[in-house]
Amino acid sequence: MQPHALTAAEAAAQIRAGALTAEALLRSCLERIAEREPVTRAFLYLNPELALRRARELDKRQAFGAKLGPLHGLPFAVKDVFDTKDMPTTLNSPLYEDFQPGRDAAAVAVVRALGALILGKADTVEFASTGRKALSTNPFNPKHTPGGSSSGSAAAVGDFMTPLSFGTQTAGSLIRPASFCNLYGMKPSWQLVSREGLKNSSATLDTVGWYGRSVPDLALVASAYGVAVPEAPSVRGLRVGLCRSPVWSRIEPAGEAALMAAAQRLEQAGAIVTDLTLPVEFAGLPDARTLIGDYEAGAAFLPEALVFGDAFAPALLNKALNRAQLPTAEVMAAYNLADACRPRFDALFGADLDVVLTPAAPGEAPEGLHTVGDWVFNGMWTLLHVPCVGIPCIRGPKELPVGVQLVGPRLDDARLLAIAEACAPVIDADADWARRTLLG
Amino acid sequence: MQPHALTAAEAAAQIRAGALTAEALLRSCLERIAEREPVTRAFLYLNPELALRRARELDKRQAFGAKLGPLHGLPFAVKDVFDTKDMPTTLNSPLYEDFQPGRDAAAVAVVRALGALILGKADTVEFASTGRKALSTNPFNPKHTPGGSSSGSAAAVGDFMTPLSFGTQTAGSLIRPASFCNLYGMKPSWQLVSREGLKNSSATLDTVGWYGRSVPDLALVASAYGVAVPEAPSVRGLRVGLCRSPVWSRIEPAGEAALMAAAQRLEQAGAIVTDLTLPVEFAGLPDARTLIGDYEAGAAFLPEALVFGDAFAPALLNKALNRAQLPTAEVMAAYNLADACRPRFDALFGADLDVVLTPAAPGEAPEGLHTVGDWVFNGMWTLLHVPCVGIPCIRGPKELPVGVQLVGPRLDDARLLAIAEACAPVIDADADWARRTLLG
Numbered sequence: 001m002q003p004h005a006l007t008a009a010e011a012a013a014q015i016r017a018g019a020l021t022a023e024a025l026l027r028s029c030l031e032r033i034a035e036r037e038p039v040t041r042a043f044l045y046l047n048p049e050l051a052l053r054r055a056r057e058l059d060k061r062q063a064f065g066a067k068l069g070p071l072h073g074l075p076f077a078v079k080d081v082f083d084t085k086d087m088p089t090t091l092n093s094p095l096y097e098d099f100q101p102g103r104d105a106a107a108v109a110v111v112r113a114l115g116a117l118i119l120g121k122a123d124t125v126e127f128a129s130t131g132r133k134a135l136s137t138n139p140f141n142p143k144h145t146p147g148g149s150s151s152g153s154a155a156a157v158g159d160f161m162t163p164l165s166f167g168t169q170t171a172g173s174l175i176r177p178a179s180f181c182n183l184y185g186m187k188p189s190w191q192l193v194s195r196e197g198l199k200n201s202s203a204t205l206d207t208v209g210w211y212g213r214s215v216p217d218l219a220l221v222a223s224a225y226g227v228a229v230p231e232a233p234s235v236r237g238l239r240v241g242l243c244r245s246p247v248w249s250r251i252e253p254a255g256e257a258a259l260m261a262a263a264q265r266l267e268q269a270g271a272i273v274t275d276l277t278l279p280v281e282f283a284g285l286p287d288a289r290t291l292i293g294d295y296e297a298g299a300a301f302l303p304e305a306l307v308f309g310d311a312f313a314p315a316l317l318n319k320a321l322n323r324a325q326l327p328t329a330e331v332m333a334a335y336n337l338a339d340a341c342r343p344r345f346d347a348l349f350g351a352d353l354d355v356v357l358t359p360a361a362p363g364e365a366p367e368g369l370h371t372v373g374d375w376v377f378n379g380m381w382t383l384l385h386v387p388c389v390g391i392p393c394i395r396g397p398k399e400l401p402v403g404v405q406l407v408g409p410r411l412d413d414a415r416l417l418a419i420a421e422a423c424a425p426v427i428d429a430d431a432d433w434a435r436r437t438l439l440g
Numbered sequence: 441m442q443p444h445a446l447t448a449a450e451a452a453a454q455i456r457a458g459a460l461t462a463e464a465l466l467r468s469c470l471e472r473i474a475e476r477e478p479v480t481r482a483f484l485y486l487n488p489e490l491a492l493r494r495a496r497e498l499d500k501r502q503a504f505g506a507k508l509g510p511l512h513g514l515p516f517a518v519k520d521v522f523d524t525k526d527m528p529t530t531l532n533s534p535l536y537e538d539f540q541p542g543r544d545a546a547a548v549a550v551v552r553a554l555g556a557l558i559l560g561k562a563d564t565v566e567f568a569s570t571g572r573k574a575l576s577t578n579p580f581n582p583k584h585t586p587g588g589s590s591s592g593s594a595a596a597v598g599d600f601m602t603p604l605s606f607g608t609q610t611a612g613s614l615i616r617p618a619s620f621c622n623l624y625g626m627k628p629s630w631q632l633v634s635r636e637g638l639k640n641s642s643a644t645l646d647t648v649g650w651y652g653r654s655v656p657d658l659a660l661v662a663s664a665y666g667v668a669v670p671e672a673p674s675v676r677g678l679r680v681g682l683c684r685s686p687v688w689s690r691i692e693p694a695g696e697a698a699l700m701a702a703a704q705r706l707e708q709a710g711a712i713v714t715d716l717t718l719p720v721e722f723a724g725l726p727d728a729r730t731l732i733g734d735y736e737a738g739a740a741f742l743p744e745a746l747v748f749g750d751a752f753a754p755a756l757l758n759k760a761l762n763r764a765q766l767p768t769a770e771v772m773a774a775y776n777l778a779d780a781c782r783p784r785f786d787a788l789f790g791a792d793l794d795v796v797l798t799p800a801a802p803g804e805a806p807e808g809l810h811t812v813g814d815w816v817f818n819g820m821w822t823l824l825h826v827p828c829v830g831i832p833c834i835r836g837p838k839e840l841p842v843g844v845q846l847v848g849p850r851l852d853d854a855r856l857l858a859i860a861e862a863c864a865p866v867i868d869a870d871a872d873w874a875r876r877t878l879l880g
Contacts, residue, residue, distance in 0.1 A: 102542055106640070106743045113746035191643045194739040200546070200636040203643065225742065226764050299634040302665065303546045306553035324666050328851050332786065335850075339779035346772065410775075411768050 003028035005439055008074050008163035009216035015062075015073045022055040022062075022073030022117060029075050029119065033161045039142050041135040042156035044080045045087050046120035051075070054117050069115030070223055076210075077156040077165035079149075080121040081128045082108050083197040087118070091199050092126045092134060095308050105197025107166060107208045114224050119162050122152030125372060128168050129201045129297065131313035133369055139181060139438060140400050144365040147177030148372025150211075154181040157211040160438060164221060165211045170201050170293060172361075172378025174209040175405050178390030179258075180365035180373060182401035182434045183211045184424070186218040188413050190385035193225050202296040204338070205289065205382050213434075215421040218389065227414050232422040233354075235269040240423075241276030241348070243358040243407075246283035250376045252363030254396030259359050261394050262404045262427045266357070269426045276348070276356060282341055285380035288334035292383070295331045298323025338383050345384050346409040355419045356407040360390050364400040381405075387413040389420040392428045401434075443468035445879055448514050448603035449656035455502075455513045462498040462513030462557060466491055469515050469559065473601045479582050481575040482596035484520045485527050486560035491515070494557050509555030510663055517596040517605035519589075520561040521568045522548050523637040527558070531639050532566045532574060535748050545637025547606060547648045554664050559602050562592030565812060568608050569641045569737065571753035573809055579621060579878060580840050584805040587617030588812025590651075594621040597651040600878060604661060605651045610641050610733060612801075612818025614649040615845050618830030619698075620805035620813060622841035622874045623651045624864070626658040629851050630825035633665050642736035644778070645729065645822050653874075655861040658829065667854045672862040673794075675709040680863075681716030681788070683798040683847075686723035690816045692803030694836030699799050701834050702844045702867045706797070709866045716788070716796060722781055725820035728774035732823070735771045738763025778823050785824050786849040795859045796847040800830050804840040821845075827853040829860040832868045841874075 003011060003025045014020035030048050037043060058073050083089050083101040090096045104112060112118060123134035125148045134151035138144040139159035146155040150167025157165050158181030167174045169187045178185030186209050193208040200206060210221045219229045242263050244251070251259075267273045297319045304312045305320035312320075348356075359377040366373050381388050387410070392403045404427060408416030425431065443451060443465045454460035470488050477483060498513050523529050523541040530536045544552060552558060563574035565588045574591035578584040579599035586595040590607025597605050598621030607614045609627045618625030626649050633648040640646060650661045659669045682703050684691070691699075707713045737759045744752045745760035752760075788796075799817040806813050821828050827850070832843045844867060848856030865871065 099543075103539075104743070106740070109743035110746055113743070191736055191739055194640055194742065195643070196640040196740065196743075200634055203631045203635070226738070226761075228764060296631055298666070299631055300546070300636065302634065303544070303549035303553070303636075306550055321666075324668060332783075332851060336783045339782065342779065343772075343776045411772060 004032040004160050005435055006163065007214040007217050008212050009214060009220055011163055012072070012074055012220060016068065022058040023052065025073060026051055026055040026075055026117060029162055036159050036161060040137055040139055040155050040159045042077065042122055042152040042159065042161060043120045044090060044092065044123045044152065047087070050086065051117065051119055058115060058117060069113065070220060071111050072115030073117060074164055075117045075119040075162045076111060077119055077122040077153055077162045078108055079124050079128065079153045079167045081124055081168060081199045082166060084108055084118060084121065087121055089121070092124050092132065095304065095311060103197065106194035110224050111221070122156055122165060124151060125149035126313055127199055127201065127316065128170065128173060130315045133372060135369065137369065138365050138400065141398070144367050144400060145180065145369055145372050147180040147365060149173040150177050151372060154178060154183055154211055157213065158183050163212065164217060167209055167211060168198065169207045169209055169378065169382055170205045171289065171382060172375025175378050175388050175390040176361045176373055176375055178211060179360035179401065179403035182392045183390065184214055184218050185209065185211050185390035186222065187382070187388040188222065189387045189411050192413060200300040202293045202300065204292050204296060207382060215417060215424045219417045219421065222413060222417060227417065229414050229417045232418045235266060235271050235422050235426055238271040238419065238422065239352060239354045240266055240271050240273045241353045241356045242273050243276040243278065243356045245358050245377060245380070246278060247286060247376045250362055250374065251359060254363035254402045255359050255361060258393040258402040258404050262357055265426045265429055266423060279344060281337065282380065284337050285341060285383055286376065288337045289379040289383040291331055291334040292338070294319055295323060295326050342384055342410065345386065349409045355416065358405055358407060360403045360405040364396040364398050364402055381407055385410050387416045389416060391420065391424055395433070444472040444600050445875055446603065447654040447657050448652050449654055449660055451603055452512070452514055452660060456508065462495040463492065465513060466495040466515055466557060469602055476599050476601060480577055480579055480595050480599045482517065482562055482592040482599065482601060483560045484530060484532065484563045484592065487527070490526065491557065491559055498555060498557060509553065510660060511551050512555030513557060514604055515557045515559040515602045516551060517559050517562040517593055517602045518548055519564050519568065519593045519607045521564055521608060521639045522606060524548055524558060524561065527561055529561070532564050532572065535744065535751060543637065546634035550664050551661070562596055562605060564591060565589035566753055567639055567641065567756065568610065568613060570755045573812060575809065577809065578805050578840065581838070584807050584840060585620065585809055585812050587620040587805060589613040590617050591812060594618060594623055594651055597653065598623050603652065604657060607649055607651060608638065609647045609649055609818065609822055610645045611729065611822060612815025615818050615828050615830040616801045616813055616815055618651060619800035619841065619843035622832045623830065624654055624658050625649065625651050625830035626662065627822070627828040628662065628853050629827045632853060640740040642733045642740065644732050644736060647822060655857060655864045659857045659861070662853060662857060667857065669854050669857045672858045675706060675711050675862050675866055678711040678859065678862065679792060679794045680706055680711050680713045681793045681796045682713050683716040683718065683796045685798050685817060685820070686718060687726060687816045690802055690814065691799060694803035694842045695799050695801060698833040698842040698844050702797055705866045705869055706863060716793070719784060721777065722820065724777050725781060725823055726816065728777045729819040729823040731771055731774040732778070734759055735763060735766050782824055782850065785826065789849045795856065798845055798847060800843045800845040804836040804838050804842055821847055825850050827856045829856060831860065831864050835873070
């Protein structure tokens with residue numbers, strides 16, 4: 001197997017054992033990128049020469065006996081809304097096309113300090129918010145979106161260009177692209193990872209997360225942020241709450257098929273799957289998320305609105321300059337609803353419930369790059385601040401992947417990852433599909 | 441009166457009327473700084489030549505008929521945890537002593553776009569958190585602290601070196617120094633102002649705010665962030681809740697005297713002052729704030745802990761590397777308590793209550809630069825996300841100032857400023873004391 005086909009956890013083990021160098025892994029990724037990037041267009045910035053220098057420095061450390069970080073030699077693509085000290089950060093905005101911040105965002109600094117190799121910057125929806133879309137395409141069909149706003153981050157890992165990448169989620173920008181690109185994706189609990197050095201969009205919602213091609217990949221990155229994943233429990237006896245969610249009317253046949261397949265597979269493996277209906281007031285969370293997002297975008301984008309004026313993305317300009325027109329009482333009610341629902345959701349877990357199983361996206365990735373798909377099945381979880389893990393599941397009628405997500409209570413990321421590790425081989429029953437399809 | 445003795449609102453009016461230039465105001469501030477800075481030590485970075493170039497550019501715009509921003513020509517000192525595009529940002533840390541971010545923090549970009557003149561960077565407690573203190577001294581007695589962590593920001597405005605400055609509050613770093621330095625200070629509602637481009641310490645707590653020497657000064661800066669202050673109401677009939685707060689046992693005689701003087705003066709002016717006892721569970725908020733602050737500091741300072749290791753401030757290193765040792769259930773309980781108390785506090789306002797009057801600090805500024813005073817009377821308001829306005833009130837036994845604060849419900853910053861404008865002339869009965877004392 002070529003190194004770019006390895007999962008991050010597999011590659012890390014080989015590097016640690018001396019069976020693979022950081023340079024060899026990188027060269028394999030660069031070959032894959034050279035082959036596929038003209039179609040997949042995952043990257044906004046890629047400097048192979050710089051990456052090779054970094055890889056050799058990492059190999060040098062290993063060769064001369066330095067203590068290795070847990071992410072030693074693993075390439076990361078970084079969504080281009082994170083500052084990077086050695087690469088431009090453009091936010092996919094012409095207003096920032098030459099900006100070079102000279103400093104790593106906190107999330108990036110952490111993995112770099114632990115041995116990761118920052119490979120390049122991934123395309124994104126402008127400001128990870130609204131405005132122009134990424135040019136990135138779905139690895140399984142370039143006529144379709146890879147999802148967004150973490151478009152290039154998902155496309156790059158999905159297309160075997162890099163084992164790992166960073167994205168962000170303010171509505172559904174991590175878990176939905178994971179589903180569209182057959183990926184494992186993690187949106188951790190709010191503030192598990194610092195957002196310093198990211199373009200802000202919403203203080204309540206913006207969440208840093210990452211993609212890999214297995215649960216151990218996700219756990220490896222989580223460990224960088226202090227999450228110690230316990231041993232995986234048995235699927236037998238695991239109490240799974242099947243949550244169609246208050247927005248079930250928006251499901252498509254392929255999304256329903258994925259959810260039902262995951263539930264059935266878990267049940268066949270001995271899990272106890274029962275329907276979970278959320279308390280009725282949770283139905284207000286999607287609208288609350290939108291209102292809070294609009295209100296907080298007003299603060300986040302005010303500098304751009306004042307500095308760039310009409311050259312700034314019109315939808316964001318409008319949010320920034322007209323925040324005072326939002327109904328304060330409704331904004332307050334949205335905050336209060338979210339604050340009231342968070343402990344209620346956490347309290348569901350315990351004797352009768354270990355994990356929630358719920359759609360990751362309405363269905364397959366839609367056609368066209370003018371869209372990044374619908375985040376309707378993600379927004380409420382973002383607002384609830386709970387950890388979510390996206391897991392591949394089935395292929396839909398267009399032979400595009402459709403995943404599901406597992407959700408746990410706040411701050412229990414470690415246990416959610418352990419449960420995901422147990423469930424992943426069951427849910428992702430044909431785990432080799434992507435390698436077969438894309439790598440032959 | 442020399443220009444540096446003007447309030448920001450007074451200076452803005454003179455500039456707009458053509459009676460004062462940005463350069464003349466700046467030169468007057470620079471003279472004051474030259475005279476006082478050897479003792480007050482408010483600034484970590486000051487480049488008079490750069491500031492003069494900026495002032496002349498602003499005067500040029502005015503001279504040639506450009507549309508002027510509401511902050512045109514007004515100098516701001518900026519706490520050295522905000523990025524500034526043309527000045528270093530050191531966080532008062534030797535680890536960042538040469539760092540130059542090349543970009544303005546969002547809060548700074550907004551006022552610069554509206555005509556403000558960024559004068560220099562103000563000293564601060566390291567990382568606005570813990571570690572080494574500022575060298576800044578109290579303008580009224582250099583043996584005493586100006587408070588912190590916004591030490592230099594408060595000292596500079598208190599000592600008439602600049603009419604305005606930016607600070608931040610995570611526990612009590614804005615309102616307490618306002619009290620110690622005889623200032624008007626504003627901690628707005630959470631997320632009224634974007635924190636992008638600030639060193640993060642706590643996502644739930646960090647709040648951008650500012651100092652001036654009058655309520656109109658505070659309102660002028662608030663207007664930059666979209667707050668339109670209505671006409672001031674009458675003090676007669678205003679319903680004021682006198683809140684000793686759950687930490688009243690920590691009050692000192694001078695702090696009590698300030699609160700009682702403010703209450704009495706308001707009553708004499710016709711306000712209806714009644715005791716306000718908060719619901720019993722609010723007593724848990726100070727500890728909840730500490731726990732949330734510690735937990736979130738773990739994420740915020742992880743990059744420095746990994747990159748700098750033992751060279752990093754020990755208290756923060758410990759928080760960053762040992763976050764997993766914090767009791768998750770207690771952290772969750774702290775979040776849930778705050779979430780539950782916020783709407784309960786907001787709901788107190790209405791038919792029976794217009795504004796809360798509560799201590800800004802325990803008493804006068806303590807002696808010594810090893811301390812920045814106690815934030816115990818500020819922490820719960822920070823956690824509640826409510827707007828607070830600090831107002832000068834009395835002088836204590838050491839002839840140092842002691843203020844009070846007015847607090848309103850979340851997102852009602854505009855009305856709180858209107859009420860503060862009405863109350864300030866009553867509470868700050870000897871408003872000319874600082875000018876008499878410091879400027880002769």
